[in-house]
Amino acid sequence: MSLRPSGKKLVKSQIKGYITVFLSLSIMIILSLVLALFQGARIGAVRMKTECVADISLNSVLSEYSRALYEQYGLLMVDASYGTGNHSITNVQEHLRNYAQKNFDRSRAGGLMNAQTMTAMYCKDARISGYSVATDNNMAVLSRQIMAYMEGEPIGNLMSSVLENVGSLQSGELDTIDVDELARENQELIDSYELPVIEKENGEKEIISIGNPADVVNSQRGIGALNLAIKDKSSISTVRVNLQDYASHRDLNRGTGLDESGISGGQNLIFDQYYYEKCSRYGAEFEKSLLKYQLEYLAYGQDSDYANLEKMARTLLFWRQASNMLYLFGCEAKVSEAELLASALSIILFLPELKDPIKYSILFAWTFAESISDLHILFSGGRVPLFKSDSTWKLSLTNMFSFRDHLGSDCGEGLYYQDYLRMKLFLTDAGTKLRRMADVIEMDVRRTDGNSSFKLDYCVDIIRAELEIGTRYGYEASIERIYGYER
Structure with a gap:
């Protein structure tokens, strides 16, 4: 009796091998596509979140307008000293940086569980590259705010x-x-008129007063x-x-x-x-x-x-x-x-x-x-x-x-x-x-609480800010926004 496998069984074994190779190649292509899409989605998410954070951060900065200035004069401006007496635009910049980073930070629960997001973003830098104060251009900014009011x-x-x-x-x-x-x-x-002169009994002469x-x-x-x-x-x-x-x-x-x-x-x-x-x-x-x-x-x-x-x-x-x-x-x-x-x-x-x-x-x-x-x-x-x-x-x-x-x-x-x-x-x-x-x-x-050193030339009306964003995956993004007060 012959022990060789039949030709029919040989054909079936070859077909199974062809399917395995085909699936492997297909899965690699699909997986590459999925990963590419995922990376594209991640980059898109980074960009979208960068824009959202920039808008939120700048709005947050502008929401810190001087309450005393607004309540007394109806003007919306950020006091760059924040009532500290240290007048500098870098104070506003630090507030902007802080707001941006807070929007990237993980929640408390996420921190405890060491959970990671698909973006893993953080604020690399936040700069204020341009700004206007109330006294710019011979009080032009102040006049614009008054006109708006x-x-x-x-x-x-x-x-x-x-x-x-x-x-x-x-x-x-x-x-x-x-x-x-x-x-x-x-x-x-x-x-200029020469007044008449009279002579007294003692011989002295006296000019007559007009008596006007x-x-x-x-x-x-x-x-x-x-x-x-x-x-x-x-x-x-x-x-x-x-x-x-x-x-x-x-x-x-x-x-x-x-x-x-x-x-x-x-x-x-x-x-x-x-x-x-x-x-x-x-x-x-x-x-x-x-x-x-x-x-x-x-x-x-x-x-x-x-x-x-x-x-x-x-x-x-x-x-x-x-x-x-x-x-x-x-x-x-x-x-x-x-x-x-x-x-x-x-x-x-x-x-x-x-x-x-x-x-x-x-x-x-x-x-x-x-x-x-x-x-x-x-x-x-x-x-x-x-x-x-x-x-x-x-x-x-x-x-x-x-x-x-x-x-x-x-x-x-x-x-x-x-x-x-x-x-x-x-x-x-x-x-x-x-x-x-x-x-x-x-x-x-200056007569209000916490504003003893208030100065209008450090009251910010418009900000041009640049945010640079980094991720743990090597991607970076940057954005520039100009924000100010509108009535």
Whole structure:
């Protein structure tokens, strides 16, 4: 009997061998494809997670805006010192790095179990390659934030009212007519006349005094407008600051800067409205504020409340004297009163040519006394019209001589102190006001807890950040993002 295997069995054995080789080759190809897809998915996951972490980290950084700055002035910026007094953009960079790494760290449970993710990512580096601070480009960033805050603010009626008042002021030349200078020139004319001389019984000669009634008023000009207008000086704030400590007077830190457009006339009114909402003034002081007369500071920039209010009083006196002179010199009845008094003096002195100079001297003194009365009304919360009439004129010629005892009350019509202040603010250079507003913001924020060294030139508005990401599998990724505050 033959023991050789049959041909049929040999064929079956060969077929099984062919299938094993084919499956091995196929599995290698499929496995390579699967691994390639897995690696592609891993790389895609790394990139996607890098983008997500960058967005989350930058949003987290921006969420750390200064609460005091926002609550008091509605501005969203990150204080780079974080209240520590160490002003540096590297502080913000470290916060960004920390937020990025936290988003890559394993959970506590994952750490205990040593569980690994398919990405195994970590933050290699986080850099802030560009940033803008509030004071960049001559306060352009600050102005942009203010405009964003005021977006949609209805100022139509306000705009027409302020522009109308300023237009009336300028068309009447109240901001250019220097009444004090005119009065001085008239006094020089009076002084140029040679007065008669009389001889006394003892043989001495004496020049006759004019006895100009205007001298009673003129002798009090040196006291100052503010002192004459406000009787109770104890009500005036005595706060003084060192301006060298604030943004408009010190060397500023600079970011990358922004190319912002200037402030137009319409925008100027929007900014003024913001100042009126956020700043105090005489008669409407804020407890939170360092300087109590902040709007006056925006207009004049002096280092004390008293000095700023005194400057405002001088401006009001300049405007009111011009307005009152225009009315008084055009009122025939009042001019006749002054002329009658001047005629009597010129007759007594035997100098008829002094009649007109003395008349004008009396009218200038009357103008000054009425103007001081106007200032008293305004500082007391009353109204004074831009241009006077018979019904709104306060002082008689007789009361002029003791005008400090006859300071008037509300005229019943016209503008309040804040309206005159708004005109002065409108006429002040927009860039100057904005720089002084930066001072005011610093003054007030420094009075809040944890912000004693607050500086606007380290308040970040926009960040350009670069994140570099590594993995345990040798892959790397980098991303750049620009983030800022949007309204």
